[in-house]
Amino acid sequence: RPAEAAKVKAAALGSKTAPKELPPQPPSHVPEPPSFDRRDGATYQVGKMLGKGGFAVCYEGQLPGHRKKYALKIVKCKMPPKMEQKFQTELQIHSKMRHQNIVQFLRAFSYDSCTYLVLELCPNGTLMDMVKRRKGLTEPEVRYYSIQIAGAIKYMHAKGIIHRDLKMGNIFLNKNMDAKIGDFGLAALLVTGKDMQTIRRTTLCGTPNYIAPEILEKGRKGHDHMVDIWSLGIIMFAMLTSKPPFQSSTTDEIYRRARNRDYEWPKPENSTRYISQEAKDCVATMLEEADKRPDPDTIVQHDFFISGYVPLPAEITTKLRDCPPDDE
Numbered sequence: 001r002p003a004e005a006a007k008v009k010a011a012a013l014g015s016k017t018a019p020k021e022l023p024p025q026p027p028s029h030v031p032e033p034p035s036f037d038r039r040d041g042a043t044y045q046v047g048k049m050l051g052k053g054g055f056a057v058c059y060e061g062q063l064p065g066h067r068k069k070y071a072l073k074i075v076k077c078k079m080p081p082k083m084e085q086k087f088q089t090e091l092q093i094h095s096k097m098r099h100q101n102i103v104q105f106l107r108a109f110s111y112d113s114c115t116y117l118v119l120e121l122c123p124n125g126t127l128m129d130m131v132k133r134r135k136g137l138t139e140p141e142v143r144y145y146s147i148q149i150a151g152a153i154k155y156m157h158a159k160g161i162i163h164r165d166l167k168m169g170n171i172f173l174n175k176n177m178d179a180k181i182g183d184f185g186l187a188a189l190l191v192t193g194k195d196m197q198t199i200r201r202t203t204l205c206g207t208p209n210y211i212a213p214e215i216l217e218k219g220r221k222g223h224d225h226m227v228d229i230w231s232l233g234i235i236m237f238a239m240l241t242s243k244p245p246f247q248s249s250t251t252d253e254i255y256r257r258a259r260n261r262d263y264e265w266p267k268p269e270n271s272t273r274y275i276s277q278e279a280k281d282c283v284a285t286m287l288e289e290a291d292k293r294p295d296p297d298t299i300v301q302h303d304f305f306i307s308g309y310v311p312l313p314a315e316i317t318t319k320l321r322d323c324p325p326d327d328e
């Protein structure tokens with residue numbers, strides 16, 4: 001399923017060879033037009049560039065006289081239709097999220113043919129950057145971040161949202177080095193039990209000729225949201241070993257290995273870091289068939305979490321960003 005998500009994303013962003021049409025550099029001061037809650041509007045001072053994505057550029061932004069900094073994500077208004085669709089989904093879904101481990105969406109406005117998103121600033125890069133630099137994390141750190149990500153997944157699923165593109169590169173680190181899920185471009189609204197009821201009711205009133213039988217099946221439980229649990233399993237494996245489990249030179253090979261659950265933990269003699277049996281068992285539960293995967297509450301009750309140390313927030317500092325654990 002994560003592979004499917006990657007395909008959807010590649011399609012949404014156009015072919016690899018298509019030139020990137022990124023928005024132009026903004027002026028040093030960007031005016032936000034007046035709105036119902038800001039009658040005089042506002043002007044953001046634009047700071048350093050934070051990064052470029054598939055169709056967006058991000059800069060630091062600050063309101064004069066305020067210390068707080070934001071991330072200004074700039075997107076060109078004229079986008080190819082597929083990108084436009086991805087962006088609208090992102091806007092709609094992200095703006096409804098409010099959780100300590102999800103990048104906070106603050107506002108959106110238009111200026112000079114571009115859409116500006118004002119987001120919580122995550123100045124410490126992504127989980128992927130840190131894991132690459134550190135060549136993996138310690139088990140206590142893996143517990144710390146996995147609990148945060150599982151909490152955000154629980155929140156999204158309770159709201160009927162499936163993220164569908166969870167990966168270390170989409171998990172940002174705020175100033176306290178806490179994990180914040182970002183990029184809702186591939187997220188989807190789940191068809192919940194209630195919606196199923198509605199579908200059943202409305203279709204049964206009309207002509208049911210065109211409705212697939214599984215939609216009408218009583219007690220059918222969708223497992224679509226379990227794609228996010230699979231992704232958490234991959235993220236945990238990668239945090240522990242610094243590589244995703246099915247890493248291969250071709251995409252087809254990655255898919256084949258994922259289908260066959262063909263992965264290996266590094267042998268102790270080849271690994272500088274200890275990986276416990278509990279950690280391995282915990283990851284294995286998430287790489288099961290969709291209907292057998294644990295929900296976020298069950299994950300954090302696994303022995304890996306219960307029988308090992310979970311650092312306190314104060315112990316997770318920017319020091320962790322760069323230095324290998326052996327030096328700590």
Ligand code: ADP
Nearest residue numbers: 050051052053054055056058071119120121122
């Ligand atoms: P796209 O949706 O086009 O892929 P991203 O959301 O990945 O764009 O943003 C592009 C880059 O901007 C990211 O790779 C990251 O470097 C930076 N960025 C995005 N959001 C934030 C944020 N909230 N705080 C800090 N940097 C960010």
